[in-house]
Every structure is written in C-alpha cells, then in structure tokens.
Amino acid sequence: MAPPASRTTVFAARRIVTMNPRQPFATHVAVRDGRILGVGDLGSLAAYGPHDLDDRFADQVLMPGLVEGHCHLKEGGMWDMPYLGWFDRRDPDGTVWPGLRTMEAVVARVAEAAADLADADAPLICWGFDPIYFGGQRMTVEHLDRAGEARAVVIGHANGHLMNVNSAALRMAGITRDTDVEGVVKFPDGPKAGEPTGELQEPAAMFLIVRHVGDTGVLAPVTVAGVRSFARLACREGVTTATDLVNKLTDRDLAVLGEALADEGCAVRIAPAFQAFHGTHGAAAGAERVATLRGRSTDKLRLGLVKMMLDGSIQGFSARLRWPGYHNGAPNGIWVTAPAQYEADFETYHRAGLTIHTHTNGDEASVVAIDAIERVLARAPRPGHRHTLQHGQMIDAPLFRRMASLGLSANLFANHIWHWGDQHAEVTMGPDRAARLNACASALAHGVPLAIHSDAPVTPLSPLHVAWCAVNRVTPKGRVLGETERLTVEQALHAVTLGAAWTLGLDGEVGSIEPGKRADFCVLEEDPLAVDPMALKDVRVWGTVFGGAVHRASAA
Amino acid sequence: MSAPPSPSPRPLPMTVVGGFLGSGKTTLVSHWLREAGGQRIAVLVNDFGDLDIDAGLIAAVGSDVITLSNGCVCCQIGDDLAAALIAVLSAPAPFDAVVVEASGVSDPGRIAQYARADPALTPDGVIVLLDAATARRDAADPLLADTMLRQLGSADLLVVNKTDEVDAAEDARLDAWIAEAAPGVPTLRTTQARVPLAIISRLAPWDGGSVPHDAAPGPHRHDHAPAGDPRHGDVFESWSCRPARRFAVADLRDWFAGGLPGLLRLKGWVQAPDDGWIEVQFMGRRGTARPSSPPPGGEPAIVAIGIGGRLPRESLERAFEHS
Ligand SMILES: [Zn+2]
Numbered sequence: 001m002a003p004p005a006s007r008t009t010v011f012a013a014r015r016i017v018t019m020n021p022r023q024p025f026a027t028h029v030a031v032r033d034g035r036i037l038g039v040g041d042l043g044s045l046a047a048y049g050p051h052d053l054d055d056r057f058a059d060q061v062l063m064p065g066l067v068e069g070h071c072h073l074k075e076g077g078m079w080d081m082p083y084l085g086w087f088d089r090r091d092p093d094g095t096v097w098p099g100l101r102t103m104e105a106v107v108a109r110v111a112e113a114a115a116d117l118a119d120a121d122a123p124l125i126c127w128g129f130d131p132i133y134f135g136g137q138r139m140t141v142e143h144l145d146r147a148g149e150a151r152a153v154v155i156g157h158a159n160g161h162l163m164n165v166n167s168a169a170l171r172m173a174g175i176t177r178d179t180d181v182e183g184v185v186k187f188p189d190g191p192k193a194g195e196p197t198g199e200l201q202e203p204a205a206m207f208l209i210v211r212h213v214g215d216t217g218v219l220a221p222v223t224v225a226g227v228r229s230f231a232r233l234a235c236r237e238g239v240t241t242a243t244d245l246v247n248k249l250t251d252r253d254l255a256v257l258g259e260a261l262a263d264e265g266c267a268v269r270i271a272p273a274f275q276a277f278h279g280t281h282g283a284a285a286g287a288e289r290v291a292t293l294r295g296r297s298t299d300k301l302r303l304g305l306v307k308m309m310l311d312g313s314i315q316g317f318s319a320r321l322r323w324p325g326y327h328n329g330a331p332n333g334i335w336v337t338a339p340a341q342y343e344a345d346f347e348t349y350h351r352a353g354l355t356i357h358t359h360t361n362g363d364e365a366s367v368v369a370i371d372a373i374e375r376v377l378a379r380a381p382r383p384g385h386r387h388t389l390q391h392g393q394m395i396d397a398p399l400f401r402r403m404a405s406l407g408l409s410a411n412l413f414a415n416h417i418w419h420w421g422d423q424h425a426e427v428t429m430g431p432d433r434a435a436r437l438n439a440c441a442s443a444l445a446h447g448v449p450l451a452i453h454s455d456a457p458v459t460p461l462s463p464l465h466v467a468w469c470a471v472n473r474v475t476p477k478g479r480v481l482g483e484t485e486r487l488t489v490e491q492a493l494h495a496v497t498l499g500a501a502w503t504l505g506l507d508g509e510v511g512s513i514e515p516g517k518r519a520d521f522c523v524l525e526e527d528p529l530a531v532d533p534m535a536l537k538d539v540r541v542w543g544t545v546f547g548g549a550v551h552r553a554s555a556a
Numbered sequence: 557m558s559a560p561p562s563p564s565p566r567p568l569p570m571t572v573v574g575g576f577l578g579s580g581k582t583t584l585v586s587h588w589l590r591e592a593g594g595q596r597i598a599v600l601v602n603d604f605g606d607l608d609i610d611a612g613l614i615a616a617v618g619s620d621v622i623t624l625s626n627g628c629v630c631c632q633i634g635d636d637l638a639a640a641l642i643a644v645l646s647a648p649a650p651f652d653a654v655v656v657e658a659s660g661v662s663d664p665g666r667i668a669q670y671a672r673a674d675p676a677l678t679p680d681g682v683i684v685l686l687d688a689a690t691a692r693r694d695a696a697d698p699l700l701a702d703t704m705l706r707q708l709g710s711a712d713l714l715v716v717n718k719t720d721e722v723d724a725a726e727d728a729r730l731d732a733w734i735a736e737a738a739p740g741v742p743t744l745r746t747t748q749a750r751v752p753l754a755i756i757s758r759l760a761p762w763d764g765g766s767v768p769h770d771a772a773p774g775p776h777r778h779d780h781a782p783a784g785d786p787r788h789g790d791v792f793e794s795w796s797c798r799p800a801r802r803f804a805v806a807d808l809r810d811w812f813a814g815g816l817p818g819l820l821r822l823k824g825w826v827q828a829p830d831d832g833w834i835e836v837q838f839m840g841r842r843g844t845a846r847p848s849s850p851p852p853g854g855e856p857a858i859v860a861i862g863i864g865g866r867l868p869r870e871s872l873e874r875a876f877e878h879s
Contacts, residue, residue, distance in 0.1 A: 174675050179673060180672060181669050181672040181673040182669055183669070183673075184673070202666070202669060203637075203638070203666070203669075203670075204666065204667075204669030204670040204672070204673045204674075205669075205673055207638050207641070207670055207673060207674065208673055208674055210638050210642075211638075211642055211645075211674070215636075215638065215639070275635065277634075277635045278602075278603065278634070278635075279601070279602035279603020279604075279605065279632065279633075279659075280577060280602065280603050280605060280606070280660075281603045281604070281605025281606070282603060282605075331702065332702055334661065334662070334663070334703070335661040335699075335703060336661070337661070338576075338577055338659075338660050338661045338700075339699055339700075340577065341577060341660070364699070368699065
C-alpha cells in the first residue's frame with residue numbers, strides 16, 4: 001500500500017524576500033515534507049495540486065532562515081548568569097537587559113542579582129562587563145563589596161581577558177597584598193595602598209578564581225539546557241542554521257547535541273566545527289575523527305567542519321599585526337598555533353577532505369594563513385574545499401585578491417565595527433586601518449564569497465544587527481569607519497543567508513527560498529529592504545519556520 | 557566553596573619547559589619521567605607523540621593520561637592548562653612536583669606565573685631549550701623573532717641543545733647571538749636534551765656527590781670533580797656544606813638578589829635563629845628562602861651546582877661557611 005500522500009501547505013505573506021536572484025520576490029511559498037515545493041503567487045502554486053493555505057503571515061515578510069556562520073552554542077548557557085554589558089542585549093526569553101552605562105548601574109544590578117540568589121554561600125558570577133566607555137574609571141572591591149560582602153562575586157569582562165572580584169572572592173582564592181604575580185592589580189595609593197583592587201588581568205591571576213568557581217568561558221562544554229536556550233534565542237533572532245565554531249566533538253558533546261536536537265522545539269540546524277587546537281601529533285587522529293563523524297550527520301546536526309586558530313584578539317592586543325603594529329605601541333600579539341604547525345595540520349585536515357575555518361584576527365595572521373594555504377593547495381589541489389578565514393578583520397584588497405585566487409571565503413566580524421570600532425580607531429589600529437576594519441565591500445569587489453558574523457557570545461547573536469553594522473559602519477561615538485566599505489542592504493542580507501551557508505557547504509540546502517531547499521524561513525514584522533538602513537537592526541523578528549513547522553518566538 | 561587548608565601543605569614545585577618545536581622539550585621531560593628516582597612527578601605535555609618512554613615503564617594508558625609504574629603520570633594539556641593543573645592539584649595522592657611543557661610558541665614565563673600566583677604551587681624554574689642548529693635561523697624569521705626573544709627573556713636557564721649538530725664556527729656565532737639576545741641568562745650546552753636532573757629539579761639529588769648523611773654539622777665542605785661528557789656539552793661541578801650558623805630569611809634573599817653568576821642550582825635547608833628551618837632554593841637566576849618544616853635528614857645541608865670552573869665558590873663560602 002502506498003504511504004499516505006504528504007500534504008502541501010502554502011504560506012501566504014505580505015512579501016517573500018527569497019534571495020534567489022532569478023525570482024527575488026514572491027507572495028506565496030508551497031511546502032511539502034519540510035521542503036520548498038514552489039515559490040510564486042497563489043495562482044502559480046495551483047500547479048502543485050490541493051493544499052492547505054496558511055495565511056497567518058499575511059502581514060509579515062518572509063526571508064530565508066538566517067545563517068550564523070560564526071557563533072558558539074555557549075551563548076545559550078551565558079544567560080544562566082546576570083549580564084552586565086554596556087550594550088542592550090536580549091536573552092533567550094526575550095527580556096531585554098538594558099546596557100549599563102555607569103559603574104553605579106553595574107553595582108546596582110550586581111546587588112540585585114546577589115539578593116536574588118537563594119544559597120547564601122554560592123558565588124555570584126556575572127558576565128559581559130564592559131567599562132570601556134566609563135572614561136577610564138576602574139572597578140574595585142569597593143564597588144563590588146557594596147553589592148555583596150558575604151558571598152564571592154566574580155565579574156567577567158566582555159573582552160574575555162579580565163575579571164573583577166569582591167573581597168570575599170579574594171579571601172576565597174587566598175589573594176592578598178603578598179600575592180606577587182603579574183595581573184593582580186593593587187591600589188597604588190590611599191588607605192588601601194598595596195592591597196589587591198580585585199581586578200585580575202592575566203590567565204594566571206584569573207586561575208586563582210577559576211579554581212574555585214569553574215570555567216564559565218566560551219570553551220566550557222555546552223549542556224542540553226544550554227543548547228535549548230540557544231535554540232530559543234536563535235528563533236527570536238530569525239536564525240535557523242548556526243555553527244558552534246569550536247567543539248571538541250567528544251562522545252559526550254555529541255550526546256548533548258543529539259539529545260537537545262531530538263526535541264522538535266529545538267528549531268535550529270547546528271554545524272559544529274571540530275576544535276583542532278592540539279599538540280603536534282593530533283591532526284591525523286583529529287582528521288580521522290571528523291571524517292568518520294561526517295557520516296553521522298543528520299538534518300539538524302551537520303558534522304565535517306574543522307576550526308583552527310592562529311592568533312588572539314585585536315582588542316586584547318594578542319592578534320598578530322603587520323607593520324606598523326598596534327597604534328598605541330603595544331608589542332605584537334601571539335601565535336596560538338606556530339605558523340609551521342598550522343600549515344602541517346591544515347594539510348592533514350585538507351587532505352582528509354574536510355573544510356577548515358581558520359581564526360585570523362590580525363593581518364599578519366591572515367597573511368600566514370593565506371601563504372600556508374597557497375602552498376598546501378599547490379601540493380594537494382582540491383576543488384570545492386570552501387576553506388574560510390574567520391574574523392579576518394584587517395584583510396586588505398591585495399589579500400582579498402589572493403584569497404579569491406585560492407578559492408577562500410571570508411567570514412568577517414562586522415559586529416566589531418559597532419562594539420569596538422572606537423577603540424580600534426583610537427587605540428589598537430589608528431584611523432586609517434580602522435577604516436578598513438572588516439572590509440566587506442572590498443571582499444565582494446575582489447570576488448571573495450562573504451559571510452559576516454557575531455561570534456556570539458562575544459557579541460549578541462543577531463544577524464540583522466551584524467548586517468546593520470556592515471551597511472552603516474557606525475560606532476557608538478558617531479564615527480563612520482570607512483564609508484566605502486559599506487555594503488548595500490541586499491549584499492548584507494546575502495552575507496547572513498546564502499553567504500554564510502556557502503562557507504558551511506550548505507548553500508544547496510538553506511540560505512534562499514527556492515524549490516528543493518529546506519522550508520526554513522525567518523518571519524519579520526517589517527520589510528528589511530523597505531526600512532531606513534539605519535533601522536535594519538530594529539526590524540522585529542516574529543519567529544521562524546523550520547522544516548515547514550512554525551515556531552513563534554516566545555513572548556517576553 | 558574551598559575546603560579548609562590542610563595543615564601547612566608543602567607547595568608543589570612547578571617547572572616550566574619552553575622552547576620552539578624540535579628544540580628537545582619532550583625529550584627532556586621524557587628523561588625526567590624515566591629517571592624520577594622515586595619522586596612522583598606529574599608532567600603536562602602538549603602531545604604524547606614525541607614521548608620516549610619504555611613500554612615496560614607504562615602502567616596504564618588513557619586518552620589523556622599515561623600512568624607510569626614509578627608513580628609518575630604524564631597528561632596531555634589539550635587547550636586547557638588551568639583544567640590540567642587543577643587535576644594535578646586535586647589528585648587523591650599528592651604529587652612531589654609538576655612539570656609543564658609549554659607549546660612551541662607560548663611564553664613559558666606566563667605559564668610560570670601560575671606557580672607564582674597560587675599558594676599551592678611554588679615556581680621551580682623556567683627552562684628554555686634552543687636547537688643549536690636552527691635557533692639563529694628562527695630568530696631571523698620576522699614571524700618568529702619576537703616569540704623567541706620573549707621565551708629567552710623568560711628563561712631562568714637556557715639549555716642549548718643539539719650542540720653536536722653545529723661546527724665550531726656556527727657555535728661561536730651562536731654564542732655571540734645568545735650573549736646579545738639573552739644577556740645574563742645562565743646557559744648550558746648539551747646534546748639529546750640531557751641535563752642533570754639535580755639542576756632542573758629541586759628534589760633530585762646531585763649524584764656527583766650529595767652531602768653524606770654521616771657528616772657532622774659544621775663547616776664541612778665537599779668539592780666534587782666535574783661530571784659529564786666534555787665532548788658534547790658542559791661539564792658540571794658541585795659544592796656542598798653543612799652550615800652550622802643560623803640564617804635570617806631576609807639575609808638569604810638579599811644574597812640571592814645580589815646575583816650569583818656561575819651558579820645554576822642551589823638547594824638545601826639551614827636553621828633559622830628561632831630553631832625553625834629555612835628551605836633555600838636557587839635556580840638559574842632566581843632564589844627563594846622560606847620557612848619550612850625540618851629537612852628529611854634533620855640536618856642543615858646546602859648543595860650548589862654550576863658549570864665546571866664557574867661556580868662562585870668564594871661567594872658560597874662567605875655565605876654559608878663563615879660565622
Ligand atoms: Zn569564535
């Protein structure tokens with residue numbers, strides 16, 4: 001007996017922005033078995049026979065489900081802790097945490113969170129503290145002791161390189177005036193001269209705290225609840241496909257992903273990238289592991305990506321820069337992987353047929369990656385490799401031309417223009433190089449496939465915000481960093497749909513609304529192509545359609 | 557929250573071994589693991605791949621931990637040094653020392669900061685290896701030069717390895733370059749990353765002659781002939797005594813601060829004025845003196861090791877023999 005015929009649903013919308021250049025706009029899309037059957041108007045879709053008409057989106061605009069090509073599932077787990085950032089940020093339940101613009105506001109939120117904690121002894125850990133617009137004012141134990149004296153309070157900074165703690169946390173960790181180590185900041189004068197201020201600046205100093213409260217950073221393993229939170233946030237931001245751009249892919253990690261994604265409410269496809277940061281002999285086993293796992297991919301879990309890392313971060317002064325180096329004279333950054341080992345390991349993963357995403361923030365790191373990949377491709381040509389440079393924040397036109405000739409893609413960190421753009425202009429790069437920070441228009445002009453990203457939780461998960469950054473290139477202080485590097489809205493929307501999907505090898509499946517692709521849509525209240533480009537980030541997301549199933553973002 | 561501290565736990569000595577890929581770091585820690593001599597050493601490495609340990613010495617192999625039958629363990633750091641150190645510090649059976657192999661591009665000085673920061677650890681030196689055959693070429697590579705200089709700047713002891721692979725002319729050029737790139741850093745030369753454990757570990761005895769247990773306290777000096785193979789590296793000599801007088805921690809610290817060229821390692825215990833004990837340790841260019849529990853033998857004893865002919869004997873005699 002034949003299986004029962006699948007039903008066809010036709011979604012009607014105010015407008016459908018398809019990202020398919022042959023048919024850029026439509027009003028109706030027919031869906032069967034989770035895939036797109038046809039796109040057009042109600043009349044043209046009659047060709048596909050009987051259907052159920054779903055007109056709940058008659059007043060909304062549909063786009064392809066947005067694709068975040070560089071983020072971390074940890075974004076979901078961060079919200080177990082209070083957020084203290086300068087920028088407004090929305091949590092998975094839709095609550096907007098207003099940005100904290102003064103030290104007093106930070107202290108008040110910490111005090112509130114401390115009062116809310118039931119367990120009187122449990123440490124309070126907060127994240128996202130971002131004092132760069134506080135005019136040089138530093139947080140000390142004097143602030144945090146006002147927020148809570150009995151329990152340990154630990155505040156992580158948004159840049160990931162610093163921590164502030166209160167007196168109780170200093171006692172817990174045994175940090176005193178006698179702790180003689182770089183990174184334990186002491187009061188220079190006043191009644192507390194020589195005592196620790198509670199600011200901890202180096203991994204060794206932060207280790208004293210991490211030993212007691214555990215690692216809460218981006219690399220901490222994700223949990224099932226964390227993945228579910230991430231999926232709720234993704235739905236709220238219109239994202240239906242996302243990476244987890246460093247994952248150890250242990251059996252435990254895979255079990256967590258498998259369990260979370262088995263839930264139909266978890267409406268997101270995840271493409272985790274294997275964390276290929278290992279010793280000198282780890283690449284062969286790593287490549288074998290990922291190549292084997294690739295066969296275990298499912299509709300919602302796509303395995304086969306590899307993440308490598310060459311340098312650190314620009315705002316942390318650990319990125320590798322070419323001449324003239326850091327604008328403020330800071331010494332050049334660090335190699336996270338030695339250039340020679342990068343090349344050798346890259347070749348191993350490349351020869352195994354895998355797609356490698358390389359973290360290169362500074363332009364010297366980008367040059368090293370391009371040089372290495374050029375040699376590897378000469379030794380081992382491979383069509384369709386889709387290797388991608390991630391962040392690539394200082395790549396200039398000559399490097400983009402080389403990338404194009406090698407078939408490399410760029411996933412640029414456009415959100416940096418807003419989040420750290422003023423620091424880059426004033427401190428890290430100076431005005432000229434800051435003007436080519438995340439040079440999106442140059443990438444396209446020279447034929448490099450382009451994606452743009454948030455690196456959530458480093459900045460918030462929101463492709464429309466990232467697109468807004470790439471389109472406007474404005475900073476909080478009102479600068480426009482490099483007008484000529486601005487994208488059109490169409491180009492920016494391409495970069496957060498088909499552009500990102502290309503870097504993940506999923507552009508045949510997601511990223512546009514056309515027949516045969518998965519029925520993954522982002523449902524918007526306004527038309528992103530019709531609003532003022534300065535309002536692109538404010539376009540409201542109603543929710544998503546995922547494999548044909550409707551998911552409304554939960555009400556705040 | 558943290559458990560109350562157990563009664564005066566001895567901090568765990570931590571050594572950091574740095575140097576570029578191929579400089580001999582793993583070979584050095586392999587020697588250490590094989591020759592631990594009853595000490596329980598935890599060695600944290602980047603990769604098991606280059607480890608050179610007889611199968612007969614291996615008791616168990618896990619994905620990230622190798623347990624040896626002599627009580628030592630070797631762990632792969634992965635990307636998380638903090639987690640690896642926490643595992644070592646919370647091991648049910650305490651270790652005697654921890655040795656961290658830094659990655660080829662990391663600054664071992666930054667890793668040594670963990671031992672300075674954490675009261676459960678105490679720094680026991682930063683050893684940086686240089687491959688004699690490739691060091692000058694790497695130092696001329698604009699991508700690597702600053703990384704190498706940072707490593708040299710962090711070294712308490714520079715070990716020039718593979719000296720058998722360069723001729724006399726290159727050797728001289730290397731010497732001149734080291735004098736410029738790492739001024740004041742004690743340097744020794746070797747092959748196959750062989751360095752006497754007594755120099756790199758505060759725990760290992762000097763088998764060129766330790767202080768005899770039957771010796772009575774008092775100015776009692778033992779000089780020892782140079783040991784080592786002069787064909788392929790430095791030879792070493794030692795000096796030892798049983799100081800009869802009592803010492804103040806501050807005086808010992810001042811003595812270290814004055815600089816002790818030619819001294820590579822000094823270790824031992826002396827008596828404090830209040831009948832307490834002071835543990836004295838010096839490695840490369842840093843010394844510490846800190847109140848301690850009584851020494852294993854219950855007697856004061858000092859051993860000093862340096863390159864043959866360069867031990868600062870007069871300074872040692874003035875410090876420890878004169879009353
Ligand atoms: Zn990232």
